[in-house]
Each structure stands twice: as structure tokens, then as C-alpha cells.
Amino acid sequence: METSLMLFTRDLRIRDNPALAAACRADRVVPLFVLDDAILDGRFAAPNRVRFLHDSLADLRESLRGLGGDLVVRRGDPAAQVARLAGETGARTVFLADDRSAYATRRLAALRGIAPGLEVTACPGVTVVPPGALTPAGGDHYRVFTPYWRAWSAARHRPVADTPRKLRPAPGVRPGALPRLASLTSGTPSPDLAEGGERAGRARMEAWLAQDAADYDDVHDDLAADRTSRLSPYLRFGCVSPLELANAVPEGPRRQLAWRDFHHQVAAAFPDLPRRDYRPRGRRWNRDEDALAAWRDGRTGVPIVDAGMRQLRREGFMHNRARLITASFLTRNLEVDWREGLRHFGDLLADGDIADNAGNWQWVAGTGNDTRPNRVMNPLRQAARFDRSGDYVRRYVPELADLEPPRVHRPWTLPAARRRTVDYPPPIVHLE
Incomplete structure (x- = not known):
């Protein structure tokens, strides 16, 4: 047999x-x-x-x-x-x-x-489309997303594979025990980390498709609403099929799946993506250990940044808009090397996919596939636009829970007497 x-x-x-x-x-x-x-x-x-x-x-x-x-x-x-x-x-x-x-x-x-x-x-x-399946004329991979998105959208995808109805195992094979978690890692997972596995992933996928997927374009950047799919760790470990998801969603979230495939085909062609600038810009980075530590700990004094960093530590996950804001703050405002941010995200993200993580960090830092390498995301403007109510900050920065907008995003503008009652640091860089 x-x-x-x-x-x-x-x-x-x-x-x-x-x-x-x-x-x-x-x-x-x-x-x-x-x-x-x-x-x-x-x-x-x-x-x-x-x-x-x-x-x-x-x-x-x-x-x-x-x-x-x-x-x-x-x-x-x-x-x-x-x-x-x-x-x-x-x-x-x-x-x-x-x-x-x-x-x-x-x-x-x-x-x-x-x-x-x-x-x-x-x-x-x-991935939905395997790396290397789509290539531009005269090149081995796409370097810019928009033409890749057009090719990806027009590509014929493989059929969904059948689910086995029955397995016939080989006799005499001892399966072996699944080791205890403590024997695999010495660290402590985040307290609010999501449950892994196909069953949990499909339940999350089905609930999101029924409730929020149709409104994706309107709500996916709303930090306080938290109506993104949160499927990224399930995609990273293959608990959910990216093709099944692509077949079930409207264009907005499908475009995000195309971004995921885009980064995978870049990383396949440029394996040094997590270590070396994809497009060297001659940037000189700061070596400021105190600023880097404040960023990691969510104590920069910039509430929208600190909220994102604390969400990461608490959940092993961060809202995508917060990822952009915190990464821009580190590389643009603090001028710290994107590799430091990549390393910290890699230490905490359950969805820490190397291609996606490195590709997005380089995109924000201006060394990757962004066609606007000088793009800067002002954290105050981002907060006003994507956390207008301040609820995202209050959720993750409890020191500011009783402040109202706009003070929740600018607590350093409180009267001096009131500032002394709030255990929260002033900004480590000038933003106004």
C-alpha cells in the first residue's frame, strides 16, 4: 500500500x-x-x-x-x-x-x-497567489504595489482544495505527546492573547464576515471601534485559508490580502528584507536607548503611540492603523532604525510574519516599497482623525481615562496643577 x-x-x-x-x-x-x-x-x-x-x-x-x-x-x-x-x-x-x-x-x-x-x-x-506566479515584464518580482494589485486581481486563483473525509493512518507509528508549553518557551505570553487554532480562526472569520466585512472600508481605520478582522495570526499560522478568505470578502479586505501576497513575493526575491534596506536611502539613524525603551514600554508621552504599544504588549496584537502610527513615530520622529522596531514587534506579535512585518516596517521607514519615501504620519493628526473620541487611548492608557478630547490626545496642555495629578510623562519629542 x-x-x-x-x-x-x-x-x-x-x-x-x-x-x-x-x-x-x-x-x-x-x-x-x-x-x-x-x-x-x-x-x-x-x-x-x-x-x-x-x-x-x-x-x-x-x-x-x-x-x-x-x-x-x-x-x-x-x-x-x-x-x-x-x-x-x-x-x-x-x-x-x-x-x-x-x-x-x-x-x-x-x-x-x-x-x-x-x-x-x-x-x-x-498565500492566495504564490510568490513568483506573477512577474512584471523584464523583472523577477513587482516592486510597486499598484501594478501588482492589478495583476493579482486579474489572476485566476486555484480551486479550493477538498477537505478529507477520512484518514487511513500507517500502522505502528506512535504519534508522540504534544510537549507542555513551558518546555517550548521560557517567556510569558501576553495576558489577552487570542486563542490559536483552526476552530477559533474559523469562528472569528465567520463572525467577522457576518458582522463587519461589508463595512470594512468605513470602519477598518477606526481605532476605537476595533472592527478589523483580527485574522492575521490565523493567516500567519495557516489556521485560516487566505484563498477562502479572499473568495468571501469585498474589495477592501481583499486588497489587504493582496498586500500580504505582495510582501511575500518581495521577500522571496529579496531574502535580506528583514536585515537590509530594500531601497537604500542613506539614512543616518539615532542610537537613543532611552527613547527606544520609552517607545517599547508605551511611555513616550504621546498617547496614541503609547496606546498602540501597550495594546501590543497586552494582546500580542496591534490595530493596523496603530502599527503605522507607532512605526512612523519611531523611524520619523525619533529617527531610530526600523530594524529595532521590527525586532520588538517580532518579539510580541502573534502574527509576526517575517515578510509582512519587515515589508511594512520598510514601507513606513521609506526604505521599502512605498512610492512616497518621505511620508510622515503626524501622530496628533492621526489621533484626531482615527481616534476622534479618544476611546482607544482610554482603553489602553488608563492614566488618561478621565480626560476628554482633545486633552486625551494632548495631556501636556492641561493646567500645571492638573498635570501633576496625572501620572503620565510629557512627550519625549516636540510635536506641536
Whole structure:
């Protein structure tokens, strides 16, 4: 009987999973996830992402057991673990998602070199349109979003993959226990971190589609309303299919999915995106550790910035408009290197996707794919426009909870006697 291995990576779902659907064409399939020590021993094993991953693996295992299978969990080098399991089961084929990060590219090369006769197939599913599927005339990738968006909108997308009805496992394979969370990370996750997993992701997706997706263009920038989908961590771990989501939403949120694909195709063509300026501008950055620490801690004295940074620490998530404001403040007002911001976001974001995170930071810093590299987002104007009521600031900066607009955004304009009763610092840079 033919046996296939299904190596889960960033596709922790059973619905619309092309790799899983392909693996299930064999007589028997062995689903596998490898906890890679190369990731768990480095800074990429941020507590929020590890907790979200742990949730997602537990949920995936439950779903696979419901189909008659199980999730084999191993720890170590993915290529070595695949080779060992292929030897134990007699599997001759391996399927996995076609991720194009620098790490994933090295992993795929290692998998394809582990054993003669073992066929390794990478299937779409991490993005709506795979990196490299769309290229401009005379180039290997799109450097500007608008022409990419036109090509992306006109592209024919793959059909949604069938969900397996039943899995036939290989006999004699011990699934292994899912390690305790404490053995995978020494840090403490954010207190209000969302639950991971396909079940939680689909519930969130269905609720958002029913309630808020149609109004996306009107509400997605409203900080206090908090009516964005909050699906980014589920997309990052593949708990929700980006293609299913793209098929279900209007143009506004579909455009955001195209931005995600855009950054992935940039990162595939320019693997140094998290480390090196995509478009060098000769910027000279400040080394101000005190200012950087104040920004990280949400104590800059600029309420809209501090609210975003505190949301990040509390939830492992930040509203997209707040991400733009806080990133612009760090790189434009404080003139601190975008890589410092990228690192801090990477330490806390559950959705810390390397391509998206680095691409957006470089966009804001003027070293990436923005066609207006001198763009500056004035935090006071942004606050007046996107948190007009001040409710977003009050939610995350409790020291200012009893202030009314416009003072909640400019507490330093309070009378001196009143300022002394508010435990909140003055701005670390001049903004007025």
C-alpha cells in the first residue's frame, strides 16, 4: 500500500489545504509536525507565537483524530525527522506547503536531499497567489504595489482544495505527546492573547464576515471601534485559508490580502528584507536607548503611540492603523532604525510574519516599497482623525481615562496643577 507523509508547517488546518489533499490520495497518510530546535532555540520562539502555535497544534490533532488519523509530533531537524519517519513507514512521497521564506527555502532543499527516491512536493496554500506566479515584464518580482494589485486581481486563483473525509493512518507509528508549553518557551505570553487554532480562526472569520466585512472600508481605520478582522495570526499560522478568505470578502479586505501576497513575493526575491534596506536611502539613524525603551514600554508621552504599544504588549496584537502610527513615530520622529522596531514587534506579535512585518516596517521607514519615501504620519493628526473620541487611548492608557478630547490626545496642555495629578510623562519629542 502506498504511504505519504504530510509535513505541516505554516498550514495548520484541514480545510483548503492542498498539501493535505494531495497526501490523502495515497492509501495511507502520516500527518507530521516537527518542532524545529533551530527555531525554538532562537529569538523567533517568541512566547506569544509559541503559545498560539501550541493551541493550533492541539486543535489540529483533534481535527485529525476526528478523521480517523492523528498528528505525529517530533522535535529536532525537520529533514532528519522526515527521513526517519519515511524509513519507519515506507513512505515514498512527502507533501508540504510551499513557503518561500529564506528558512523555508533551506528546509525544502534539505528535504529534497535527504534520501534518493523520496519525492518531496511543495503545494500552494500559504498565500492566495504564490510568490513568483506573477512577474512584471523584464523583472523577477513587482516592486510597486499598484501594478501588482492589478495583476493579482486579474489572476485566476486555484480551486479550493477538498477537505478529507477520512484518514487511513500507517500502522505502528506512535504519534508522540504534544510537549507542555513551558518546555517550548521560557517567556510569558501576553495576558489577552487570542486563542490559536483552526476552530477559533474559523469562528472569528465567520463572525467577522457576518458582522463587519461589508463595512470594512468605513470602519477598518477606526481605532476605537476595533472592527478589523483580527485574522492575521490565523493567516500567519495557516489556521485560516487566505484563498477562502479572499473568495468571501469585498474589495477592501481583499486588497489587504493582496498586500500580504505582495510582501511575500518581495521577500522571496529579496531574502535580506528583514536585515537590509530594500531601497537604500542613506539614512543616518539615532542610537537613543532611552527613547527606544520609552517607545517599547508605551511611555513616550504621546498617547496614541503609547496606546498602540501597550495594546501590543497586552494582546500580542496591534490595530493596523496603530502599527503605522507607532512605526512612523519611531523611524520619523525619533529617527531610530526600523530594524529595532521590527525586532520588538517580532518579539510580541502573534502574527509576526517575517515578510509582512519587515515589508511594512520598510514601507513606513521609506526604505521599502512605498512610492512616497518621505511620508510622515503626524501622530496628533492621526489621533484626531482615527481616534476622534479618544476611546482607544482610554482603553489602553488608563492614566488618561478621565480626560476628554482633545486633552486625551494632548495631556501636556492641561493646567500645571492638573498635570501633576496625572501620572503620565510629557512627550519625549516636540510635536506641536
